[in-house]
Amino acid sequence: MKRFRQFATGAILLVVGVAVGWNLPHAVPAGNQPLLPLGASVAPTSTGSVLFDFGDGRISSYAGVALIPRQSVWEFMQELERSRGVQISTRDYGGDLGIRVTGIGGVGEDVSTGRYWHYWVNQQFAEVGVSNYRLSPGDQVMWKYTTSQFRAETK
Numbered sequence: 699m700k701r702f703r704q705f706a707t708g709a710i711l712l713v714v715g716v717a718v719g720w721n722l723p724h725a726v727p728a729g730n731q732p733l734l735p736l737g738a739s740v741a742p743t744s745t746g747s748v749l750f751d752f753g754d755g756r757i758s759s760y761a762g763v764a765l766i767p768r769q770s771v772w773e774f775m776q777e778l779e780r781s782r783g784v785q786i787s788t789r790d791y792g793g794d795l796g797i798r799v800t801g802i803g804g805v806g807e808d809v810s811t812g813r814y815w816h817y818w819v820n821q822q823f824a825e826v827g828v829s830n831y832r833l834s835p836g837d838q839v840m841w842k843y844t845t846s847q848f849r850a851e852t853k
Contacts, residue, residue, distance in 0.1 A: 743767060744835030748778055750802055753813065753843040758803065760784070767835055771817065771828040772797050774839065796829030805843055812845045 746765040750758045779786045787801030807814045818840045
């Protein structure tokens with residue numbers, strides 16, 4: 699008899715638990731919009747543009763590149779590489795130094811002449827690495843292959 703009571707009590711608790719749980723919202727926040735699955739990407743909500751000055755008279759520009767607010771310049775460059783096929787070479791220093799762009803479109807840094815790729819955002823020289831600079835909607839990124847980091851003007 700004792701065994702039957704334990705079984706009956708367990709069965710009743712199970713039925714009540716299922717009935718109560720059935721009426722609870724199932725991990726859907728207000729507005730009936732499901733939560734983003736772990737690892738899912740966020741859709742771009744804006745665009746940005748990029749200009750490359752190769753220092754030899756060649757200039758390439760790309761407008762309307764997908765941009766997620768607060769995306770790093772590095773993530774933005776990866777999107778440019780994926781969507782537009784622009785070849786980007788990098789070196790990762792890790793930690794606070796992060797990633798440095800060493801080549802764009804097949805043109806790499808040249809230690810012998812002191813020419814490197816430098817970048818500006820909205821005509822302001824960036825003083826942090828590409829993996830640490832966060833973009834805002836509509837930002838304009840300019841890359842210049844030059845010996846001087848302070849000359850943002852293009853020919």
